[in-house]
Structures are given as structure tokens and as C-alpha cells.
Amino acid sequence: MFSGSIPSSIFNISTLQVIQLGKNNFSGHLSSDMFNHLSELQSLDLSQNQFSGRIPTSLFKCKELQYLYLSYNQLKGTVPVEIRNLTWLTELALDHNNFQGRLPSPPPSLRWFMVSDNNLVGDIPSSICNVRSLQGLSLFKNNLVGTIPQCLGNLSFSLVDLELQMNNFHGTIPGNFSEGCSLRNFNLNSNQLKGSLPRSWVNCRDLKLLDLANNNLNDTFPHWLGILDIEILVLRSNRFYGRIDNFEVTSSFSHLRIIDLSHNDFIGYLPMKFFENLHAIRDSNKRKAEYMIDLYDEDRFYDNSVLITTKGLELQFIDILTTFTAIDFSSNRFAGQIPEVLGELHSLLVLNLSHNSLTGSIPSVLGNLSALESLDLSSNKLQGRIPQELVNMIFLEVLNLSQNHFVGQIPQGNQFGTFSNDSYIGNLGLCGLPLSKKCDDDQNSETHPIKFDEDDDTTRELNWKFSILMGYGCGLVLGLSMGYIVFTTGKPWWFIRIIERVLQKYVTGKNRRRQGRKQHN
Template sequence: MSRDCCSWDGVVCDDITGHVIELDLSCSGLVGTIDSNSSLFQLSHLQRLNLSMNDFERSHISPEFLKFSSLTHLDLSCSYFSGQIPSEISHLSKLQSLRLSTFFESKRLRLTAHDFKSLLQNLTQLIELDLTSIDISSTIPLNFSSHLTTLILGSTGLYGVIPESIFHLPNLEALLLFFNDNLSGYFPKTKWNSSASLVGLDLSWVNFSCNLPESLGYHLTSLRSLDLTYCNLRGPIPESLSNLTRIEYLSLDGNSLNGTIPPGMLSLPSLNTINLRNNHLSGPLEDFKSNSLIWITLEGNQLQGHLPHSIQNLVNLTGLILSFNNFSGRVDISLFSDLKQLSYLGLSYNNISLTNDNNVTLPESLNTLELASCEVKELEFLRSANQLRQLDLSNNKIQGRIPDWAWSNWMSSLETLNMSYNMLTSVDSIPLQLAFIIDLRSNLLQGSLPIPAISTNYFFISHNNLTGEIPSSICNLTSLIMLDLATNNLRGEIPQCFGNITSLQVLDMRHNNLSGNIPTTFSNGSSLRSLNLHGNKLEGKIPQSLTNCKQLEVLDLGDNHLNDTFPVWLGTLPKLKVLNLRFNELHGPIRTSRIENMFPVLRIIDLSCNAFSGNLPSSLFQHLKAMRTIDLSMEEASRYGGNRYYQDSIAVVSKGYEREVVRILFLYTTIDLSNNKFEGHIPTIMGDLIALRVLNISHNGLEGPIPSSLGSLSLVESLDLSSNHLVGEIPAQFASLTSLEVFNLSYNHLEGCIPQGNQLQTFDNNSYEGNDGLRGFPVTKSCGDDHASGTTVSGQLDGEESNSEFLSDFRKAALMGYGSGLCIGLSIVYFMMSSGKPIWFARIIVEMEHKIMMRRRKKQRRQRNCRRRNNH
């Protein structure tokens, strides 16, 4: 071979033989493929080969790499290789460094569990191994090269338990097993053999489910980086971590650690980044005694007390994030004004009051500022902050209008603006050229709707006093994802062009004075997920072009003047979960299509207060698959569901009153067909809808008996069949409905004995009134052999006493006891007893006292449960 190539960049030749022994083509912009017949494999004397950071998009790693039998260093990382890593790599027995990592989550390269084990067993000279983001999906073998100094197996799909032998590798300097959430581990009970050499330890997202041992801070004294983010750690932070005098980076984010921050931890001499976010830490912050800190993240704890004045001495600080704690007191802007490197300041949602007694400004280096709920009243302290990109001043006391100098400062930099929940009165324009999130909800804004720049993705300006029409120029925002104009005084027609914004996912215009027709131009490819036009004055028909919105989950057109028949074609929408058409002028029978998969995931349907007629739609109920199965995962999903910026809500009539419900897609399963003109019998198939929480078919013309199948609705909390023409007895199966909180059968033609069950006995006469044929507790007519309290009394009296006025007075006294307080009621009963002293009275006092007490307890339990659900 000619020696000319030995002078090329990246090429090293042997001085004696002239053979190419090193080839470094990293970051060379190479593209294409490396085939098995590539001239690369003719360089059989290579000892080092680096092809990293190129683009071999369609290349596999060739088995021909086996020809490099002298190879000691091989680096193919981040070059978009794909496919299976050949087993031949494990035969390169002289390898000291092997780097095959790929980009996070790409999973383009795969390594079988068998080849992974062979690689670790055969490459006994390995010093460095980096397989980041290779799809291995295996347990970790027990045997490793004792020469290893660097072991990186992050995001590889490992599972099982980390073998303790890893922690005892004698020369280990870096151990990185991050992002393997099916992997678990235990900290060594004895001294780590590698403790003297270990510099970097990253076990983030590995499940440890234990306390941090004190030994960690005593043995790993050489550590410079420790990352135990989201490891399910609990208990206190060991005080021994304050011994890590060389530590530079420390993250314990997202665990369940409690107690205080150990003394001295925030003043470690080399520490530049500390992240203790999202734990349960409490207590005050000590003074900072080192100026090495660059980044401090302590948000999401229960830290309290005043912010230490020593913060102003952290001259190298670029990030201070203390939001969502219990810090209190006055915090003056001057505490941060001299931190010239500060780029991120977060103080939101504490108990602090931000002041500016010294009339200073925050440093111009600031690009993220979070001061939600900090008693901010003015913006003057931001005059110098002309590089802001993220600004959150929500839940404060800012009045009037945003000053012109602020718009000028933010015009070319601000990407996110949140000034919701203030007292702003006017915004003439929003001259932000780069903003993609603008949130001005819940202010006192008046005038016409301001139109933001075309870069805007999320625009929230609901709950204000905006007037006038919606200008069609808003449709120039062709990248709009969410638009919330709810609860204003906007009028006129909805611009037709909204249907052509294919990026739009949420359109919320509820509670305005909009009139005219709903846009009819919803186009194919629409991303619309939620359309809420509730509470306007819209007329005409429901546009059939909504069938183009295949992503639609929530459709709320309630409380308008729509005049149409039931839009059965909406059943073809595969993701529709909520359909609210209540309070319109819809009419006619409900007929469903012969399409098999209609309304497959519908969880809420409200057609109340219309003029629908005919029989209840049995064919519709047959299709409602999501109501026929109890999905416990929905409850769990509700904790995490919803969008960071917007949550769907809907007005639901439940438990006797109307309320706005959020997270509706998870928690509620509702059918409300009340206040229509339905006739005929209640279909037996309704009993199959076992996931129902609310069923209301009151105020119709329904006839016949109540199907016993409704007793299968074990989750139902509100059941209203009132104001119909129902006959027969109440099904005995209703006694097993233990979730009921609202139960109304009033104003029908029911007869017979009221079933006695734990939950049914918590309802008063209002649930049954208007049914003259009903007997038993709580109505006044006795029921023969039932066990209601009044019946028990009458059953033990002779004929004369059972009809006496005394029994009636006794029942009234008992009810007074329930309504006014148990002690008062029983005092009245005692007075009556002492005056007459019937022989049987002593036997029923205990029973009556027990029933009253149990009823009170159940009522209190219902109230607590209701409050708990409302809070959630």
C-alpha cells in the first residue's frame, strides 16, 4: 500500500510496516451504506476504528468486522446503523473499547440476549463498553471483564435484578444504567470494591424501593456525579452525603425522600448542580456557604421558612427553581438583581410576597421566569429582562394594561406568556412574533378579541368580558392547536374557516352569545379532538362534515337552538367519548344505523331537554361497548390524564344539580335522556351498561315495570326514573345497589313493598312520593312482614295500640331526632315514654337509636365522599 494516505487526516500508519493501524472518520459527514465488499475491510491491520457521528442510514453492521482481528478500539456510535449486531463482534478478543450506542429511543440496533452474554464473556480485555439505546431486552449477566472502567447500558430494555458483582468491579469509574425501568437493584451491604475509583454513577429510573444507605456517602468519596432520579427511594437523605466533597452533580429528583436537607449538603465545595425536586422534603434552607453552585432545583417539596439572604452571594448561579413549596414572607427583588448569570428563576406557588422596595430590576440574562401566585402587582422590575422566553405571572394582582415597554422587550424573544388570573382590563394587540403559548384566561379584559401572531399554537383568553365578533383573520393562525374563547360576550357567527385549520385540536367557545350556524367546512385530515360550543344561540342543523374529524373525542353542543334529528352518523367517529346535545330543539325518534361498530368508546351521552320521541333506543344501547365493561385502568389514567394547558369539561346534571366536571373522559359514564317525549318500556338491555355512574330517564312517558336488570348497575351513583308512568313493584335487586347517592322513583304508579337494603334505607320519602301504592320504610304505609322501624312497632302492638295516635307521634319524634339531632329526638321520645310507659317501648328504643345513628353516619359518609370527589 502506498504511504501517501498516511498523511491524510484521521489516518495513522505503522512506522515500520506502513500498514494503516488507526482510522478516525468521526463527524465526517459520511452517508450511504457499508457493504460486505467495502474496501474498508481490506485494512486488516486496523487497531482503532472510529466511524461515529455519521449517517449510515440503511447499513447493518457487517460480519466482515471480524477481519479486524487486531482491533482494540471500535466506535460505531450515533451513525444510524440498524438491524441485528452480528455475533462476530464478540470474537474480537483484543477489544478494549467498544462503543455501539445509538440515539435515545431510536432502537435501530438490536443485540440478542445470547450475544450480549457472549460479548461480555469473550471480551476479557474490555475497559470501556457503551451500548446506550441498543435494544437488548435481557437480564444482566454475572460475568464482566475485571478491567472495566466504564460500563454504559442506559435505555437498553434490561430487566431483572442488577447483579451485585457489578458494584464490586475493582477498576470501575463510571456505571450508567439509566432508563431501564424494568430493572431493579439493591445497594451493596458491604463496601463497594470500586468505591475508591467510582467517579460517575447514574441509576436513574431503576427501581430500588429502599432507603438510601449511610454507607453511600462514606464509601463513594471519589464521586463527581450521582444521579438517582426516579428510583423509588424513600426515607431521609443520609447525612453522609455531605462527605462527598468532590461531588459536582447530584440528582435525587422524583423519589419519596423526606426529612430535612442534611447540613452542609448545599455548601459542598465542588457542587455545581443539585436537583432534589418532587420529594417530601421539609424544613428551612440553610445559608449557602459556597459560590460554586450553578443550578439549584428544589421545587415540589414542603420546604418552609424564609429564603436565605445568602442567595445573593451565589454569583455563578444560572438556575434557581423553588416553586411549589411552603416558603413564606416578603422576598425583595434585590435578592436576585446582582446575579448576572441568572437565566431561570422559579418561585411559583409558595406563600411569598414579592416586593421591590429598592426599585431594582432582574438581570437581563433572565430567559425563564416563573412567579405564579407571588403577590406580584406591577411589572417595573422586568424592564431590564429583554431576553425572556418563558414568563409565568399567573394568579397575581396585576391590574390595568400591559405597558408598551413590556411588549417592546418581549416582542422578539417571548415564546410562552401566562398572565391568567390577574386583573388586566385591556389588551389592544399581542405583538409577540415568536410566541406559541399565550394564556390570558380569567382577567377583566374588555373590548374586541385581540389576534396573536401566526406562530401561536395555544391561545387561551376565556373568562373575560370580550365583546364584538370573532374576526375571520384568526384563521390566519394556521398552526393553531388549541383555542379557548369560552365565557366571554362574543357575538355574531363563527367564522367558517375554522373548519379548515387542520392542526386545530381544541376549539372551546362555550358560554358566549354566538349565533348563526355551526361551521360546515370541517375537512378531511382534521385534528379536532374537542369541540365545545355549549351555551350559545346557534341554530340550524349539526353539520355532517364533523364525520371528517376522526380524532374527535368531545362534542358539546348543549344549550343552543339547534333544530335537527338525532345525528346517528356521529356514531362512526371512532374516538368519540362525550356527546352533549342537551337543551336544544332536537326531535323525532332515535334510530341507529346498521353499522356494527357504532359509538364504540362513548362514555357520556346527554340528550336531555329536547323533543325526542318514540321508544327508548335499544339498538343504541347495544352499541355502547365502553359502558358495558368496567375498566379499572380508567381510574388510574385519570390521575395522569389531560393536557398540561387545557382539560375538557362538561356540564353534567348529577345528584340533583348541574356542575362543570373536568377529566370527564375518565371518571364519568353517563346517560341522560330526561325531559323528552320517550314512550314504551325501559329496555332490559340497559342493565348491561354496568359501567354507568349516572342514569337519568326522568320526565318522559315511559310505561310498564322497572326491569330487574337495572339492579346490575353496581357502580351507579345517581338513578332517576321519576315522572313517568312506570307500574309494578320496585325490583328487589335494587337493594344491592351500594353506590347509590341519588335515587328518585317519585311520581310514577309503583306499588308494593320498598326493598330493604343498606343503601336504600338512606333515602327519605322524597325518593318515592307520588306513588300511592308503595309501602314500607320510609313511606308511612306499613308493609306487613317488612323490618322497617315503623312496621316493627306496629307488629308488636295490639290492634288498638297499632292504630293509635301515639305511634304517629313516636315516628314524628324519631324523624325530629334525625333532623334536629339524635339527643334532642331521643329526649322527646323519652318524654313520651315516661308519660305512657308502654311495655314494648324499651325493646324498640335500641333499634330506633341504631337506625337513626346508622342513617346519620351514612349521610356523613356520602357527604365526605362527595367532597373528596369534588376536590379531585
């Protein structure tokens, strides 16, 4: 890895066509005249360094430039409008810098336009829809406002990746995605979008990732997306409502590996048929671990990312592995029992059903989820014992069963020895480690009963004294109980007559035993 400044002599080679200096530790400003003599330059890669300052104006003299990668630096200022004059430019990566100002119109030859993670403001210029060959548009994590141009739907024949998340877009989602749509990755997370989902998405047969989280969308569950081979569906924190148990197509969502419906207003039972269709989660342990987007694009220049809540944290996953699987139905109004079919999703890594109104017990078949790393069933109405079979989850790192009605001893062994009290808070009927409350079985196992040998005089004496002590104790309890009843009810004669009969039998039996001992002597 190189560091310091780039030797100035490099920029005096007038016949230079390719400069590949990415992924180093170069620093300093890019001088304004450094590209004056590179009229034949076709590819420039200075990405993933520590360059600062502005984009040199001399760069726009490189009329043959086709590939420009300046991402992951500390560049600032506005994105020069002169970029539009680079008419051969096909790939432009300015993401992860400190650029400000408005988003410029890209040259019509552009295929990949990446300016995410900057400080850009304003709206998306409608002229961007004139870039007919555009395949990737990544604008996420800026301060862009306004509505999403409806004309972007007209680019769906070429557009593969559309990343607009973490901005301030409002209005509705473009709905004119025509048949033959090539879109694979559509991310609108964390905006202010409203309305329903466009049914024209069914024309996007290659759609793999759809992230609509953290908006104000208002619709029922999109069953109609089930005909697509979608792999990641995130609807978290919107206003989706209704039931999810209406499945007429047996192959619906069979490729789905990650689904997040949390923080909505879904109701009804957990959809058994839906879980039965998740063949990708059943069989993904047979799949080679690959980055999801690498299956579709060998040479890609954008991040395939999604925000997922896992192990109690909201994390941004970039370059998602095809073996990662997650189901998050938390913070809705689901009721009923946990379907046993969940125990058949052997490759599931994250399961979150917390903050619903689920009842019944935990199915013991969940112990078959041997790959599970995070299980959250907290804040429901679950009851019964925690199945011992759950100790088979040897990779479990996070367990949250708090705020339910579980009883009995907490299972011991394997990962269960690593969980703290916080995993079980609010279950007053639970006992055993890690709680301080001991179980009755534990107490009995620690108390060894006294055994007496009747042939031993010392033992008989101890037995006699022990009996007297027990008699006094029982008599005290019985006497207090009788006194309380008499005092509170005022001479209950039925109760007194019962006690008199019991005492009479006791005295008669005692006299007979005495007479028997005298005759024996």
C-alpha cells in the same frame, strides 16, 4: 408557596430567559417598567397568583418571548393589541382574569390562545384564521357575539381544541371541516346557534368531545357520528327530534362514555341496540382512572370541561376522568319499557330517564349496576313493585322514583336506608320506610293473634264473649248494608227472599243443635 411582591432585583438580570413563578400567592400591581431590562426573556409564568392591574407595556419589549402565562389572576383592562408584535409567541394564556374590550388579533406564530372567562365583547376577528399553526382556541365564558367565522373550518388540520361555549354567538355552525381534521374537543354549549349539524364532522376522526347543549339546533339524532371514536356527546336543551333506534353499524358509539340528550323532542322506544353498543361503559371498570385529555396531550394548556346534570345538579366537570360514565335521556317523549340491556352497563355511574312516558316495571337486572351513584326515573308511567335487587347499588347516593305508579313495600337495606320521602312522592301505592304509610305485612307482624285453650273455663268465657262481640259487629254491618240496599232500590224482593232462606237455615240449624245438647244431657 411564596407571597407578597416579587423582588424587583429579579428584573435587573438582563440575561434572564425563564421566569417561573406560577402557583404562588404573589400579589400587587405589575409595574409598567418591570420588563425593561429583560430583552432575552423567552418564558414568563405568573399564572395562579393574585396580581392585579394591567399588563405592563414594557412586556412587549421582550421580543424573544415564546410562552406567556398570566391566567388565574385579577388583571384588568384591555388585552393590548401590541401582543401581535410578539412574533415568536407560541402560547398565550390570559384566561380567568377581568380583561375587557375586544378580542385582539393574535400573532401568526401562536399555537395556543386562551382568553376564556373574562369580559371580552365583540366578535371573533376573521384575522384569527391567518394563524395557520393554531392548535387551541379557548374563548369560553365571555360576552362575544356575532357568527362563528366559517374560516375556522379551514384550520381543522391543526386545530385540536375549540372552546366557544357560554357566549352569545348566533347563526349556523361552520361546515367546512375537511378530511384530515385534527379536532378533538369542540364545545359550543350555551350560545344561540341554529340549524343542523354539519356532516363534515365525520372527517374529524380524532373527535372525542362534542358539546352542543343549550342552543337552538334543529336536527335528528346524528347517527353518522357513530363511526367516530367519540367519548362525550352532549345535545341537551336543543330542538332535536325523531327516533334513535336506527343503527346499522354494530360498532356505533362503542367508545361513548357520556351521552346527554335531555330536554329535546326525541320520541319512540329507548334504543336497545344503542345501549348494546356502549362497550366503553360495560368495560370501563377495567380501565385505569386517567384524565381524559391526558391520554392525548401530555403538555396541554387548556381546560377540557363539560356541563353535566348529575345527582340533581348541573355541574361543570373539568379534566374529566375516563372512568366517569353517564346516560341522560330525560325530558323527552320516550315511551315503552326500560330495556333490560341497561343492566349490562356495569360501570354506569349516572342514569337519568326522568320526565318521559315510560311504562312497565323497573327491570330487576338494574340491580346489577353496582357502581351506580345516581338513578332518576321520576315523572314517568312506571308501575309495579320496586325490585329488591336495587339494594345491590351500594354506591347509590341519589334516587328519584317520584311521580309514577309504584306499589308495594319499598326495598330496605344498604343505601335505601338513606333516602327520604322525596324519592317516592306521587306513588300512592307505596308503603314502608321512609314513608309513614305502613304495609299490611308490617301491621300483621305487629299484631299477635289471641290463642284460646278450650280446657280453660276462663278462656272459654273469653271466647264466648269475643264471639258475641264479633256477632254484634257483623250483624251491625250486615243490617246497615241490607237497609241501604232496601232503601235505595225500593223492596228488592229477590234480595229479601235470599235473606229469608239464609235466616231459615240458620234457625233450623240452631234448633237442631239445642235438641242435640238436651238429648246429650
